[in-house]
Amino acid sequence: MSTEVLEIGYGSKPAFKEGTLFRDDSVNYIGLELPTSFDGSFVWASDPRDFTHVTGSMDMMPFRDEAFDYVLMRSVFGQFNSQPSIVSAVRTGIYECMRILKPNGKMVVSEENTPRDAEYIERELKSAGFVIEASQYMSEKSWDETPEDDEYRATRSLFYTAKPEGAHGSYFGTPNIVVGVKPEDIEFETRMRDVMSNFYEERDSMEDWHVRKLPFKIPKR
Numbered sequence: 001m002s003t004e005v006l007e008i009g010y011g012s013k014p015a016f017k018e019g020t021l022f023r024d025d026s027v028n029y030i031g032l033e034l035p036t037s038f039d040g041s042f043v044w045a046s047d048p049r050d051f052t053h054v055t056g057s058m059d060m061m062p063f064r065d066e067a068f069d070y071v072l073m074r075s076v077f078g079q080f081n082s083q084p085s086i087v088s089a090v091r092t093g094i095y096e097c098m099r100i101l102k103p104n105g106k107m108v109v110s111e112e113n114t115p116r117d118a119e120y121i122e123r124e125l126k127s128a129g130f131v132i133e134a135s136q137y138m139s140e141k142s143w144d145e146t147p148e149d150d151e152y153r154a155t156r157s158l159f160y161t162a163k164p165e166g167a168h169g170s171y172f173g174t175p176n177i178v179v180g181v182k183p184e185d186i187e188f189e190t191r192m193r194d195v196m197s198n199f200y201e202e203r204d205s206m207e208d209w210h211v212r213k214l215p216f217k218i219p220k221r
């Protein structure tokens, strides 16, 4: 059986099959990104590597329920704290991640050059119903001096192996990783939600925006 992996907000540096868990040929890798036209998108060039690129926003993903074993997000959560549309899409998107993960599937949030601490990420994941499996910070050592059995490095290597961006004490805060697990017994309720169509799509004018009500599944708490 294949392992289904979704990387959200891969930007100009996808972690495509980097992690030690994902080197197997049976891994099916999909990347989701905002369109390059969206203010705040970090996609500078299309990535030539061979994975399925899907354009969209994580708050309304075009994937069926229970489709993925892993959802990865690196340096997406803390991006643009000052830009409310991004912050709100990411927070709502965590419910979508819960929906599209298989039971016991894992949500992996790695903050490396964005200013969000692990405690904030933990709170967000817990409030969506995830059980926290790991929450770790990079040590004060430089990456080259960090041993492979260091707690943070060992967890991160499962998903990413290139050197992390940012460093202890930098402006961006200390790189960290939080892993949440989707419980088997989580239940959902469906609510209607206002969605501004075309908001995240390529567009020439603002004229064609309109608000639609769409059903949205959120975990029951």
Ligand SMILES: C[S@@+](CC[C@H](N)C(=O)[O-])C[C@H]1O[C@@H](n2cnc3c(N)ncnc32)[C@H](O)[C@@H]1O
Binding pocket: 008, 009, 010, 011, 012, 013, 014, 032, 033, 034, 040, 041, 042, 043, 056, 057, 058, 059, 073, 074, 075, 076, 079, 086, 089, 090, 093, 114
């Ligand atoms: C700071 S960049 C990090 C890129 C890459 N993951 C890395 O580690 O270098 C954050 C990325 O998240 C994407 N992003 C922000 N909000 C998003 C959303 N709602 N849905 C999908 N991607 C989003 C941005 O377009 C941007 O490319």
